Amino acid sequence: MSVDATPAGRSRKRTAPNLVPYVFLAPAVVLFTLVLLVPIGYTAYLSFRKVKVSGLGLGKGSRKEIFAGLDNYQATFTDPELWAGALRVLGYGAILLPAMLLSALLFALLLDAPRTRFARFGRIAIFLPYAVPSVVASLLWGFLYLPAVSPLHYVLERFGVEGPDLLGQGSIVGALANIGVWGGVGFNMIVIYTSLRAIPRELFESARIDGCSEWQIAWRIKIPLVTPALIMTTVFSLIATLQVFTEPTTLAPMTNSLSSTWTPLMKIYRDAFVRNDLYSAAATSIVIAGITLILSFGFLRAVQNRAFGSEDQ
Amino acid sequence: MRIARRRTAAVLLLGVSLFAAACNSGGDNGGGTKTDEKVELTFWTWVPNIDKVVEKWNSTHPNIHVTASKQAQGDEEVTKLLTAAKAGSPPDLAQVEYQALPTLVSNDVLADIKDKVGNAKSDFADGVWQTVTLGSDAVYAIPQDVGPMMLYYREDLFKKYGLTVPKTWEEFAATARAARKKAPKSYLTTFSSGDPGWFVGLAQQAGASWWGVNGDTWSVSVNDPATKKVTDYWSGLVAEGVVDSKPMYTPEWNKSLNDGTLLAWPSAIWGPGVLAGNAADTKGKWAMAPLPQWVAGENKTGSWGGSTTAVTEGSKHKDAAAQFAVWLNTDPEAVAALVREGGIYPASKAAQAGPALATAPDFFPNQPDFYVTAKGIADTAAGFTFGPNVNVAYSAYKDAFAKAIADKAPFGGALDTMQTTTLDDLKKAGFKVAG
Numbered sequence A: 001m002s003v004d005a006t007p008a009g010r011s012r013k014r015t016a017p018n019l020v021p022y023v024f025l026a027p028a029v030v031l032f033t034l035v036l037l038v039p040i041g042y043t044a045y046l047s048f049r050k051v052k053v054s055g056l057g058l059g060k061g062s063r064k065e066i067f068a069g070l071d072n073y074q075a076t077f078t079d080p081e082l083w084a085g086a087l088r089v090l091g092y093g094a095i096l097l098p099a100m101l102l103s104a105l106l107f108a109l110l111l112d113a114p115r116t117r118f119a120r121f122g123r124i125a126i127f128l129p130y131a132v133p134s135v136v137a138s139l140l141w142g143f144l145y146l147p148a149v150s151p152l153h154y155v156l157e158r159f160g161v162e163g164p165d166l167l168g169q170g171s172i173v174g175a176l177a178n179i180g181v182w183g184g185v186g187f188n189m190i191v192i193y194t195s196l197r198a199i200p201r202e203l204f205e206s207a208r209i210d211g212c213s214e215w216q217i218a219w220r221i222k223i224p225l226v227t228p229a230l231i232m233t234t235v236f237s238l239i240a241t242l243q244v245f246t247e248p249t250t251l252a253p254m255t256n257s258l259s260s261t262w263t264p265l266m267k268i269y270r271d272a273f274v275r276n277d278l279y280s281a282a283a284t285s286i287v288i289a290g291i292t293l294i295l296s297f298g299f300l301r302a303v304q305n306r307a308f309g310s311e312d313q
Numbered sequence B: 001m002r003i004a005r006r007r008t009a010a011v012l013l014l015g016v017s018l019f020a021a022a023c024n025s026g027g028d029n030g031g032g033t034k035t036d037e038k039v040e041l042t043f044w045t046w047v048p049n050i051d052k053v054v055e056k057w058n059s060t061h062p063n064i065h066v067t068a069s070k071q072a073q074g075d076e077e078v079t080k081l082l083t084a085a086k087a088g089s090p091p092d093l094a095q096v097e098y099q100a101l102p103t104l105v106s107n108d109v110l111a112d113i114k115d116k117v118g119n120a121k122s123d124f125a126d127g128v129w130q131t132v133t134l135g136s137d138a139v140y141a142i143p144q145d146v147g148p149m150m151l152y153y154r155e156d157l158f159k160k161y162g163l164t165v166p167k168t169w170e171e172f173a174a175t176a177r178a179a180r181k182k183a184p185k186s187y188l189t190t191f192s193s194g195d196p197g198w199f200v201g202l203a204q205q206a207g208a209s210w211w212g213v214n215g216d217t218w219s220v221s222v223n224d225p226a227t228k229k230v231t232d233y234w235s236g237l238v239a240e241g242v243v244d245s246k247p248m249y250t251p252e253w254n255k256s257l258n259d260g261t262l263l264a265w266p267s268a269i270w271g272p273g274v275l276a277g278n279a280a281d282t283k284g285k286w287a288m289a290p291l292p293q294w295v296a297g298e299n300k301t302g303s304w305g306g307s308t309t310a311v312t313e314g315s316k317h318k319d320a321a322a323q324f325a326v327w328l329n330t331d332p333e334a335v336a337a338l339v340r341e342g343g344i345y346p347a348s349k350a351a352q353a354g355p356a357l358a359t360a361p362d363f364f365p366n367q368p369d370f371y372v373t374a375k376g377i378a379d380t381a382a383g384f385t386f387g388p389n390v391n392v393a394y395s396a397y398k399d400a401f402a403k404a405i406a407d408k409a410p411f412g413g414a415l416d417t418m419q420t421t422t423l424d425d426l427k428k429a430g431f432k433v434a435g
Helices: A007-015 A019-047 A071-077 A080-112 A119-131 A134-145 A151-158 A172-197 A201-209 A214-225 A227-242 A246-254 A264-274 A278-312 B002-032 B050-060 B075-086 B098-106 B126-133 B155-161 B169-182 B196-205 B225-240 B251-259 B271-278 B318-330 B332-342 B370-378 B390-406 B412-429
Strands: A049-053 A063-067 B039-045 B064-070 B093-097 B142-154 B211-214 B217-220 B264-268 B286-290 B303-311
Touching: A019 A049, A019 A278, A049 A278, A049 B412, A071 A278, A080 A119, A080 A172, A080 A214, A080 A227, A080 A264, A119 A172, A134 A172, A134 A246, A172 A214, A172 A227, A172 A246, A201 A214, A214 A227, A227 A278, A246 A264, A264 A278, A264 B075, A264 B390, B039 B050, B039 B075, B039 B318, B050 B064, B050 B318, B050 B332, B064 B318, B075 B093, B075 B098, B075 B390, B093 B098, B093 B318, B098 B126, B098 B303, B098 B390, B126 B142, B142 B155, B142 B196, B142 B271, B142 B318, B142 B370, B155 B169, B169 B225, B196 B225, B196 B264, B196 B303, B196 B390, B217 B412, B225 B412, B251 B271, B264 B271, B264 B303, B271 B286, B286 B370, B303 B318, B318 B332, B390 B412
Parallel strands: B039 B064, B039 B093
Antiparallel strands: A049 A063, B093 B303, B142 B264, B142 B286, B142 B303, B211 B217
């Protein structure tokens, strides 16, 4: 559409009018449409539908899909179990987010400190749990939590102490958050560490000449400079927390403390695939996606000045 | 989110490679398509070693080739089947548990094969056949195995602690108390919130039937007097602390079966397979007896599990598929192979008394008349009508009973929750429901 910068190109433009950019864009647009827009659109469509069964519902054609209006959304908003699940996730996040991000920052700073030995080994060791699939991680921890098979309980018993039931109602949130911390620290640590390594070393040198201790360098130079990385990891972790599913789902068969609606995503899964009610599951999905978007962008907005203020100036 | 994405990608990749593998094998087998009309059938099942049985079919039926695909047992497969049918690509044949038939039929997943099964009806007990017709004149599946319930107990430990095998549930409670006294670290058994099918079997024995059909109207009676009686009985034992309340099928449960801290297990005919797999060290130490009775002198039991072979509505070769389903579950040689290789207890009447069941399971060398006793028990299994939302009732059982156990509350409330949840779900979907 735009006028070509060189006059010589004008005649060529007639024969192939700006086709090239579209050809380059096409794969991305097609993929984006196919794997994101279409499923989201279909989910939105399903969320306004429902099944109407007539009579016994056994004969052919006794099950019809009809327009449901806002019924599914109304059911979602008035479902106490969903909001109870959301509260449980908040409690889980309140433990997980600070514990995971603070330890990730701490590990990154330690690995970046000049006198650290075994930095390479430490980096890999801390990162390794991230490479363990979360189903496997949950099973591993499940074995460590269950009193009859846990080595922890075995040792405690040798000392005549009865070990706590870590999957009991009182400790289940902590037990789940622990799995999240174990699996998530490594990834966040690497992000923060990479950002630390990108800081020009001269800054530290001049700080040292000015008489800064390593503590002061970490606190006054390193942490402020990696703030964008901290914010990015926080947003990612926040989203991952709101979508917690694998760990509680894997542990649920082992304990009486985890219901099939323990987190909002588990409820969506149950509605869609256990109760076979895709429609209300679709409505709940849309609501959860909306809330996740609001929270993530809300957080980004709240910290925008602090994070990117220096770039704007 | 990252993690979730990675997983999705992995699943997709796996799916693609499976698809590619399926195409390859299809290509290999379809070599002779030009000369003879060869039918390819896919069969979802979880019977162990089913390939060996299917191999028998394939070698004698050159024109109908069946490929068995191993699936997860029970609910997970139902979910997958519903999803596959919705997506338009279900397998031709699927193993389906009795309680899942109404759900699948109601979702139009299964085909009515009544004019393709000949007189297969005569091979099965009337009660069993009724569950595959859902009381109508259609036929939605061919019965494969049944799961009459019985009591498994540690013969050696019963002797050691001086316990007697309970004949009634009252005696069972007394035995539970005695066991706690003799071996304070052990429990007679556990009440599991994770196994609704188990609980249904116990309720059946007491005379429950949770769904009912009257004309074109469903009724739901999960909290009927019979189920209430069973619920209150177990609630009392758990509250008293003489029965454990940890779920079954966990690493912890396996260990308790192995180390003798669980002394008995009310289970079904397929129990030996589970014990052999989960508590291998206890071979020859278990024995089987009829389930304790509610009224002394009666002989009743319920069923836990049992499954059928069904043909899907989406199949392009329903005739061939039905032919295979009938062969698999009525042909003497096929059923004998199912028993030998797959360890199932056949629904076919002839096979229950057949030579394949002449010797006791390997895990029970101490009980040579295992299958004679079992046949006697199987004949006393009570009937039960399943409804079109068993999945909802079962998932409500897991949540409500787990919560009651965790809260140390009586189970009566959990049973009422199940009733309300099940009834409301039917009403919401528009089924005609009484009450």
